[in-house]
Structure formats: structure tokens, C-alpha cells
Amino acid sequence: xxxxxxxxxxxxxxxxxxxxxxxxxxxxxxxxxxxxxxxxxxxxxxxxxxxxxxxxxxxxxxxxxxxxxxxxxxxxxxxxxxxxxxxxxxxxxxxxxxxxxxxxxxxxxxxxxxxxxxxxxxxxxxxxxxxxxxxxxxxxxxxxxxxxxxxxxxxxxxxxxxxxxxxxxxxxxxxxxxxxxxxxxxxxxxxxxxxxxxxxxxxxxxxxxxxxxxxxxxxxxxxxxxxxxxxxxxxxxxxxxxxxxxxxxxxxxxxxxxxxxxxxxxxxxxxxxxxxxxxxxxxxxxxxxxxxxxxxxxxxxxx
Amino acid sequence: xxxxxxxxxxxxxxxxxxxxxxxxxxxxxxxxxxxxxxxxxxxxxxxxxxxxxxxxxxxxxxxxxxxxxxxxxxxxxxxxxxxxxxxxxxxxxxxxxxxxxxxxxxxxxxxxxxxxxxxxxxxxxxxxxxxxxxxxxxxxxxxxxxxxxxxxxxxxxxxxxxxxxxxxxxxxxxxxxxxxxxxxxxxxxxxxxxxxxxxxxxxxxxxxxxxxxxxxxxxxxxxxxxxxxxxxxxxxxxxxxxxxxxxxxxxxxxxxxxxxxxxxxxxxxxxxxxxxxxxxxxxxxxxxxxxxxxxxxxxxxxxxxxxxxxxxxxxxxxxxxxxxxxxxxxxxxxxxxxxxxxxxxxxxxxxxxxxxxxxxxxxxxxxxxxxxxxxxx
Numbered sequence: 001x002x003x004x005x006x007x008x009x010x011x012x013x014x015x016x017x018x019x020x021x022x023x024x025x026x027x028x029x030x031x032x033x034x035x036x037x038x039x040x041x042x043x044x045x046x047x048x049x050x051x052x053x054x055x056x057x058x059x060x061x062x063x064x065x066x067x068x069x070x071x072x073x074x075x076x077x078x079x080x081x082x083x084x085x086x087x088x089x090x091x092x093x094x095x096x097x098x099x100x101x102x103x104x105x106x107x108x109x110x111x112x113x114x115x116x117x118x119x120x121x122x123x124x125x126x127x128x129x130x131x132x133x134x135x136x137x138x139x140x141x142x143x144x145x146x147x148x149x150x151x152x153x154x155x156x157x158x159x160x161x162x163x164x165x166x167x168x169x170x171x172x173x174x175x176x177x178x179x180x181x182x183x184x185x186x187x188x189x190x191x192x193x194x195x196x197x198x199x200x201x202x203x204x205x206x207x208x209x210x211x212x213x214x215x216x217x218x219x220x221x222x223x224x225x226x227x228x229x230x231x232x233x234x235x236x237x238x239x240x241x242x243x244x245x246x247x248x249x250x251x252x253x254x255x256x257x258x259x260x261x262x263x264x265x266x267x268x269x270x271x272x273x274x275x276x277x278x279x280x281x282x283x284x285x286x287x288x289x290x291x292x293x294x295x296x297x298x299x300x301x302x303x
Numbered sequence: 304x305x306x307x308x309x310x311x312x313x314x315x316x317x318x319x320x321x322x323x324x325x326x327x328x329x330x331x332x333x334x335x336x337x338x339x340x341x342x343x344x345x346x347x348x349x350x351x352x353x354x355x356x357x358x359x360x361x362x363x364x365x366x367x368x369x370x371x372x373x374x375x376x377x378x379x380x381x382x383x384x385x386x387x388x389x390x391x392x393x394x395x396x397x398x399x400x401x402x403x404x405x406x407x408x409x410x411x412x413x414x415x416x417x418x419x420x421x422x423x424x425x426x427x428x429x430x431x432x433x434x435x436x437x438x439x440x441x442x443x444x445x446x447x448x449x450x451x452x453x454x455x456x457x458x459x460x461x462x463x464x465x466x467x468x469x470x471x472x473x474x475x476x477x478x479x480x481x482x483x484x485x486x487x488x489x490x491x492x493x494x495x496x497x498x499x500x501x502x503x504x505x506x507x508x509x510x511x512x513x514x515x516x517x518x519x520x521x522x523x524x525x526x527x528x529x530x531x532x533x534x535x536x537x538x539x540x541x542x543x544x545x546x547x548x549x550x551x552x553x554x555x556x557x558x559x560x561x562x563x564x565x566x567x568x569x570x571x572x573x574x575x576x577x578x579x580x581x582x583x584x585x586x587x588x589x590x591x592x593x594x595x596x597x598x599x600x601x602x603x604x605x606x607x608x609x610x611x612x613x614x615x616x617x618x619x620x621x622x623x624x625x626x627x628x629x630x631x632x633x634x635x636x637x638x639x640x641x642x643x644x645x646x647x648x649x650x651x652x653x654x655x656x657x658x659x660x661x662x663x664x665x666x667x668x669x670x671x672x673x674x675x676x677x678x679x680x
Binding site: 191193197198199202204207211212215216218 | 383390
């Protein structure tokens with residue numbers, strides 16, 4: 001198989017004269033086809049609910065549960081139009097904006113605080129560093145629900161209920177251990193020579209972070225931002241607990257709202273809005289996907 | 304003035320490992336000092352302490368008369384070239400060169416001027432807008448050197464800067480760095496350089512002086528020629544020179560008042576008068592006899608009788624211009640360098656045959672086996 005063929009004609013001539021080689025190639029092709037068929041099948045199984053959601057959004061309500069076909073018999077945009085207007089005094093656009101009001105600060109604060117903390121862990125000698133690191137990892141393992149009640153009481157005392165502050169304020173203190181951990185692992189994989197060179201060039205610790213570490217951390221930072229963005233947009237529990245007035249509802253709560261208020265649930269409206277709701281996540285992911293994949297893989301492997 | 308002085312410099316790591324054992328060293332203003340030693344001899348640690356990247360446990364470091372122990376790297380007036388270049392990957396060559404100046408808040412026009420000047424000196428001008436990943440190893444190393452020059456430091460530090468380059472490039476960069484040092488010196492810019500390497504060719508060709516280190520101790524500091532000719536101890540003798548110095552454990556025999564002979568297996572070698580005097584003052588029986596391959600010649604009628612040893616040739620390596628001829632004296636193997644024409648005239652088909660060799664004893668060394676010091680200096 002290692003033979004070098006000078007050109008295609010010679011290759012086919014060689015193939016003709018060499019039954020074992022031919023059989024070998026055929027075997028490989030068959031193997032590849034089987035692999036792809038299996039992958040394709042499972043891929044479609046995974047994506048089916050998504051396709052179903054998109055197609056159902058274009059169906060009238062009565063058709064959604066009566067036909068298995070992905071292609072709508074009666075094509076209708078009613079779901080989108082009515083869904084956008086919602087049963088409340090606000091349009092769905094309002095809920096979109098509401099979502100951004102807490103997701104954007106949340107992402108920014110997470111990135112800033114996690115990078116600073118990770119930098120400290122990865123590059124400085126802190127007293128009892130091992131203990132603090134173990135504590136950090138332990139917080140990752142702590143179930144979120146354990147914190148719900150104490151946190152709620154705390155924010156109630158601070159008078160922050162029905163505002164977005166409880167949703168993003170904790171992020172200013174690098175409370176999501178997973179991101180800090182991910183960044184630490186990534187930083188540990190980076191050689192320190194550049195930082196030493198920069199120290200000699202005259203950087204202090206903050207300049208080092210800003211001019212050297214952050215640019216090198218870019219893939220990991222983008223992964224953190226992306227994860228935080230998607231998880232925050234999808235977060236249901238947080239807003240459910242802290243946001244009580246409808247005018248402040250984010251998408252996650254607004255979708256649930258449509259199920260609550262109408263008697264016969266307008267599934268096409270919900271599915272249409274759900275389809276729109278996932279668009280930002282998908283767009284952001286596609287824009288950042290190169291960095292994202294690099295960030296996850298190097299963060300994991302090099303640690 | 305940018306004289307560097309180490310006084311009783313010590314480094315102990317937090318795990319208790321003592322890396323540097325109180326070294327004393329003076330590096331003169333404008334001098335090019337090469338620090339050489341096997342891996343783990345703390346040469347890089349010493350350099351990093353000088354740079355301020357590693358804390359000092361004891362003793363002091365001063366640059367230009369000022370003790371810098373507690374100063375951060377940026378306030379020491381140094382620039383460093385790293386083994387793997389350590390260029391900032393997200394900055395262009397121009398930004399890499401000017402980064403130090405930018406931090407020092409030098410005006411844009413001045414940065415531009417100094418960067419261009421350094422780029423010209425190192426022929427980097429066409430590469431100024433490239434990113435480090437678009438450079439070859441040699442180019443990247445030149446940028447690293449340029450980054451150091453732009454800063455106009457008092458002291459240049461080099462941490463094995465050429466060991467990532469291939470042999471040919473290494474040779475040309477070696478010359479370049481030497482020339483650069485001379486140029487800087489001529490233009491009256493401070494050019495004190497400390498260059499760490501494990502490559503003895505670099506050490507011999509580049510250094511005004513060489514500092515040989517072993518296990519955190521300085522073994523000897525001297526000019527390349529003196530280091531080669533007059534090694535103070537066994538380690539330096541064995542470390543400098545290729546092929547290595549022949550070393551034979553043997554004994555000194557007193558053969559009467561003010562006389563002694565060196566036993567090489569059953570044969571005896573005499574010592575010339577000036578060596579004899581020195582050896583007798585530090586006399587000890589158990590010694591190591593060392594002689595460089597080039598000081599063993601084929602014996603002829605003029606060779607003094609007490610400097611002739613009979614040996615059997617076991618192997619000849621053709622190096623082109625010369626041969627390395629390995630021979631045994633009973634159970635000891637030694638090596639000599641013989642020019643190719645002499646081999647062709649006299650030594651063809653001589654493997655396995657006995658040959659008389661002339662050991663030039665005036666160039667031989669005798670080391671105390673216990674203290675490993677050269678007692679014939």
C-alpha cells in the first residue's frame with residue numbers, strides 16, 4: 001500500500017493487475033460507508049427534535065400533534081406573529097432585551113473575575129494555595145440547589161429581589177469555579193517565558209495580565225464567554241426565583257408564560273418563539289466556534 | 304559603568320535543595336562572559352537570579368555598583384534573550400521590538416527610531432510587520448536579540464539562545480552575536496554580556512572569559528585559552544576540549560631526592576624540571592595524569608627517552624584533516640590526533656601493531672586524585 005504511483009493511469013493499471021490491492025480498497029470503502037451511515041443515522045436522531053420544533057413552528061396548532069411529517073401541510077406564520085405579540089402587554093422583543101440585560105453583564109463579569117482569579121492561582125505563590133484550590137474544585141461539585149435558599153434570603157435582605165442584580169452580581173467574584181478551573185488548566189499549559197520576557201521589558205503584574213496573558217488566553221476566554229452566554233440564556237431557575245414582574249421577564253420565563261396564561265396552549269406560538277430564542281446562542285456559537293473548540297481541547301489536554 | 308559583581312551568592316529552593324553554593328564573581332564592564340557547565344549545574348538559575356526572575360537566598364548581586372537583590376527585573380537595567388525566543392505571539396516583530404520602550408513611556412517617534420535602528424543592525428527591516436509564527440528559527444532568534452538591543456540595557460543576558468537552532472545556523476548566529484558585541488562596544492554602548500550555554504564551541508569562540516560551573520560551584524573562571532591550557536581541576540580539564548583530555552589514574556613514584564616518575568602501567572614517564580618542582584611541593588602518591596590528545600605524538604629519534612611510551616593501536620577514526628588514533632597501554636586506552644598525511648605515511652595497516660608514542664610532558668597535567676586539583680600548575 002505504500003507504493004508511490006506516478007499517475008492515475010498507472011494507478012488504475014496497477015489496480016487492474018493487483019486483485020489484493022483492489023479488494024483492500026473496496027474493503028476500506030465499504031467500511032467507511034458503514035461508518036458514515038451509522039453516524040448520519042444517530043446525528044439525525046439527535047437533531048430530530050430540533051427539526052421538529054422548527055417545522056412545527058410553521059404549522060397551525062391543530063396539525064402539530066396530528067401529523068408526523070416535518071413538512072407543514074398548511075404553511076402558516078401565525079405562530080410567529082401571535083407568539084411575538086404574546087398574551088401580555090409586551091412583545092417578545094422586550095423579553096429578548098431583558099435577557100440581554102442580565103446575560104451581557106454576567107458574561108463580562110464572569111470573564112473578568114475568572115481570569116483574574118485563575119491568573120492568581122496559576123502564577124502566584126499564595127499562602128495555602130493548595131487548600132484554596134481544593135476549595136475551588138469543591139465548589140464545582142456543590143449542587144446549585146444547596147445555595148438557592150441562603151442566596152435568596154441574602155439578596156432579599158439586600159433588597160435586590162425583582163432585579164437582575166442577583167443574577168449577575170455573584171459573577172463579579174468568580175463564583176463559578178468551573179470557569180476558573182478551566183482557565184487555570186489552560187494557563188498551566190502556557191509557557192512562562194513570554195511573561196518573564198515581559199517582566200524584563202518592564203511589565204508589572206497587571207500589565208503582564210493585560211498585554212501578555214489575556215491575548216494568549218483568548219481561546220479559553222472565548223470558551224468561557226460562550227459557555228456562560230449559552231447557560232445564562234437557558235437558565236430558567238435563576239430568573240424564576242428572583243424576577244417577579246412580567247416586564248422584567250427574560251426569554252426562559254416568557255416561554256413558560258405562554259403556557260400558563262392561555263387555556264388551550266398555543267403550541268405553534270411557543271415553538272415559534274423557542275425557535276427564535278435559540279438563534280442568539282447558535283449565532284454566537286458559530287461565530288466563535290473555532291476558538292471555542294481550541295479552548296476546550298487545549299484547556300483539557302495541556303493541563 | 305556596568306560591572307556585575309556576585310558576592311557569596313546563594314540559592315536555596317523552597318524544597319530545601321541548595322542550587323547555588325555561595326559563588327563570587329566579577330564581570331568587568333563591557334566583558335563577554337560565558338557561563339558553561341553540564342545540565343543541572345545551576346548556570347541558568349544564576350542567570351535568572353541576575354535577571355531578577357528568581358529570588359536570591361543569600362549574598363548579593365550588584366550591577367554598576369548598585370545592589371539589585373530586591374529590585375524587580377525592569378529596574379535592573381538588563382535585557383534577556385531566551386532559549387525559545389519568548390516572542391510575544393500576538394504582536395508583530397515591530398511591536399515585539401518596541402514593547403519594552405512602550406512600557407517605559409518612550410515617545411512614539413523615538414520608539415520608531417530605535418526599533419528601525421535595531422532592525423537594520425540585525426537585518427530585520429523586511430520582517431517588521433510579520434508575526435512571530437511567520438518567522439524561521441533564526442529570524443525569531445534575531446528578533447529576540449533585537450528586543451534586547453532596543454532597550455539599551457547595561458547588561459545583556461543570554462540563556463542558551465542558540466540551542467534551538469540547527470548546527471549551521473548556530474554557527475552563523477554565533478559569529479553575529481560576537482560581532483554585535485564588538486559593534487556595541489565600539490559605539491560606546493554598554494555591552495556587558497552574560498551568556499549561558501552548554502556548548503563548549505560557543506564558549507571557546509565567544510567568551511572574553513569563561514566561567515565553568517558544576518553543581519552550583521564555580522570551578523574556574525579564565526580566558527578560553529588559559530582554561531584550555533591550564534585547567535585548575537579535573538572537572539575543567541575533562542569538560543573543555545574535544546576530543547576529551549586523556550585521563551589516567553596512576554601513581555607518582557619518588558625515585559630519589561627531588562626526583563619522581565609517573566607510572567603508566569609498567570612504563571615510566573619523567574617530568575620536566577619546572578613541573579617537577581611544582582609537583583614535589585604538593586606531592587601525593589595517588590594522582591590522575593592528564594594529557595590532551597594533541598600533545599601525544601608519534602615518537603622519533605629526537606624524542607627524549609623518558610617521554611616515550613609503547614602502545615598498541617586499536618582504532619583509528621578518520622576526521623578528514625586528521626585521524627583520532629586510539630591506542631592501549633596495557634589496560635589503559637588513550638587517544639591522539641595525527642594529521643592525515645602522517646597517518647598515510649606511517650600508520651597504514653597499523654591497527655593491532657605496537658607503536659612508540661612521545662608524550663610531551665611539559666604540556667601534561669597532574670591532578671591530586673583526592674582533591675581533584677591540578678598540582679602541576
